Amino acid sequence: MNNRFGRFVITILVVVLAAGLFIQHISADDEAPFKDIDTSYAKNEIIDLYHRNILTGITATSFSPTQSITRAEFITVLDRLLKLDPAVSPVSPYTDVAKKAWYYGWIQAAVQLELANGTSATTFAPAKAVTRQEAAVWMAKALKQINHTSAQTSFNDRNKIASWARSAVATVNNLGLMKGDNSKNFRPSDPITRQETAVLIDRVLQNESWAAELDDEPEERIVIGWQYGQTTAQYENTVLKSNVNTLSPRWYYVGKTGTVTDSTDASLITWAKKNNKKIWAMVGNRSDQEATHQMLSSAGTRNTAVNQLVALVSKYRLDGLNIDFENVAPDDREYLTSFITLLAEKMYALNAMLSIDVSPDLGTDWTDAFDYAALGKQVNYMVMMGYDEHYDGSKLPGPNASIPFDQHAVDTVLKVVPSHKVILALPLYNRDWTLNPNGTVSTSKYISLPEQNQIISNYGMKPVWNETLGQYVANYSKQSIKHTIWIEDGRSLITKYDLSVKSNLAGIAYWYIGGESADIWSSVSNAEKFYNYSF
Template sequence: MNNRFGRFAVITIVIVLISGIFIQHISADNGAPFKDINNSYAKNEIIDLYHRNILTGTSATSFSPTKSITRAEFITVLDRLLKLDKAVSPVSPYTDVAQKAWYYGWIQAAVQLELANGTSATTFAPVKAVTRQEAAIWVTKALMQTNHTSALTSFDDRKEIASWARSAVATVNDLGLMKGDNRKNFRPADPITRQETAVLIDRVLQNESWAAELEDEPEDHIVIGWQYAQTTAQYENTVLKSNVNTLSPRWYYVAKSGAVTDSTDASLITWAKKNNKKIWAMVGNRSDQEATHQILSSATTRNTAVNQLGALVSKYRLDGLNIDFENVAADDRAYLTSFITLLAEKMHALNATLSIDVSPDLGTDWTDAFDYAALGKQVNYMVMMGYDEHYDGSKLPGPNASIPFDQHAVDTVLKVVPSHKVILALPLYNRDWTLNQNGTVSSSKYISLSEQNQIISNNGMKPVWNESLGQYVANYSKQSIKHTIWIEDGRSLIAKYHLSIKTNLAGIAYWYIGGESADIWPSLSNAEKFYDYTF
């Protein structure tokens, strides 16, 4: 090719490409995406929100600006504003929200975060128009502006505003988000139109601090994922789908002699470093009380275990250890503290993290060995195992991890251990309770969340949300025998995650990776985003 011709051809192509990009950019910015918004007072807002993927039309070419917006459409707009993902949980209390409906995941996302409620315990009314006072409530919840106490003095029709909406209406008015008409009426029971919705959302984004919040990445918290019943490859694959940033594989067990078995998988260490994950390898006692007594009660065996664990941390360059000693005798309380004190000194010298798993203090000998205050001074983190509220052997059925149970566990440990050292462990498993005729337990079956969801589906169970427990409850019968499940799902786990945020804990942990159903991670990702906002 002639060089002059080649240079000319290249220059011509570049000019054409640049011109094409410029023309396309101008068209995208100035051209209206819908044919019916030219006369709308919200034209600019509609175009902007369309390009932000917050608002869509009623068809490919129509926006229908004066049409009322439905409850499903409005909640979808709020979800997109908050950068939430659809939550596809198979557990829903609403009989009128089909799982195949386009809005199912958007409604679930809002309901799981307590941003929206149904019109009853079993109905959401997704295609019903949103009233202006309902919109006010949902917006104040989305923006966490629920503490305003302004009086409603500016609207002539204030007496028509429902008692349950007065605070929200006052709030959105004070914030300049929703105003009355020219006659100073708020029109609380009127449906909010699609163009009114566009103006409302645009006003939210005009608030610079709120807009900045929506663009920020969530703050990092510790998220531990314990490995159990999965191969290394399976574990890695699941972790990549999750929000887990700290791996805890079951690699080490301490024998009664103090010797530590080494099951380290070096490939996981390599993978963790490549994927920016930390490893706090788990150290167990196989729940053997007698062997644990021999380990802890002898200075010689304590030193043997500590030295071997230190050598393993050095050899594999581990980030830390997670001590999981269970079924420790109450009489070994001081010995356990001595062991952890010695191990903490070793870990700190190696610049490694030391964490210990503890059970909730229910006044039983199961937890007497854990001196929260003394252990809290030695370890970097104390992991509160917030589950097994009811367990195999319980005489009465009940939830695995209700909110009151976890709240009590956290409150108790926070009396003696600072919040920045506490991690709350959440369950990715559950129990299916088989009941006697008098309601007592006949037996219980340990189930993963996927197995739980299959049981719910197979038996057509109708979950009912229990606000005080923070869980759905559902029953079914098999061969005339009653079964009950206190369900763990995205909504219940988010409620416990929110507890960790409200109490300023260092993070959360999951027992166990692989026990979850596929819908759990998007739900928890939504919680991470939403509860990180500080509007």
């Protein structure tokens, strides 16, 4: 056999083999994964959604198309459609959703994003069939189509649709997602079947703009993670599990003479560049009011501090600095602004970012030194520390960071600083309040979120969601002494993340990396995805 003929034969064999593989692949995908869907009007939709990992069967070979779908199953399908991950939060208000149940994380993911509610404050009824009007409400929420349509419909049985579902039913009907039967009835209280669910989900995916959004990656926003109490290796390991893209290690402190202590870890800089992370090193004052006054009140010492900081940024090629001066005297307000103005000018020349941490303005001496408007003109970003609403020393117990508290803090700063310069800092820590018999504070203990969750588990606490505060609240007794915790978890942090999105802020920050429980990252990742959808 000559070489030319040999090459020809080899080419033919390759083509035949490739064609065979292709045919085998197509036939495998076209083969019905279930034995009981051949007569279903939704056969094609079921097969497609099965291969998309959105729908699964009752068993490995059975889909049961005419069977009603349960609340747990429907929520799982919605989560998968939205490309959410299970949120295995240790905090749940539902006594009928076992943590070991296959659907626990799927229900938590939907509840945390306010896509679904329970049948009561303490029950979800996961095995209960979903009615058509419930399905309409959940689908409208998932697609962010709430209150976009008049509640009027032309269904003959429209008077049977519950008041809480009328708008959603009208919406999904107008969108062509859910229709009535041949008698023009919607049948709101009838259970929705598994094959009806398949058709409903398929119709969503047939909308090209919706499908495109579901395939898009979320728009990246600034996410700062402050280092505290962790070694560099621990910090790096945690960051890899998180959505943090901007590192803020506690490397520099400014003293009364303007001298800056340098604790730079060059290995973290190398690691950050390798993993596509920015570094905005933190610059602190150790909350030393007198030393800070001496540094700020002298032009010479201000210059010394600024020059040393800029030299460090240049030497280590840092992406930026994060100024964290706390307990600054009100009389040093103008001096602080002068310091930041000088530093901003030199940071700009290096093409490096400058951010400053500020506290919510509650009309106290603690925040008088922060001239929001003047500082906002100089820095690239202003980080609002949205926590310590109640703190060690508070006479009355309360939440660490409720939504009204953070909303007020954000609204106040946005009056004088544009939203694209503002970052909202969220707490990965909490307080366990010990109460006197009259309800006042006896003591409070600073706790990380794993410590908080362990207390909840040890004492069998029953968390109750407070819609106004955006937090669960729970009590327990230890040696006949009452304790209260306003819980920080995936759901409460998502409400704060939602606030940052609705306010068009530049991003969020976490105090502190290492204080979180492992489930937090999947919850925040779900929020990033869902709040990025505009549909």
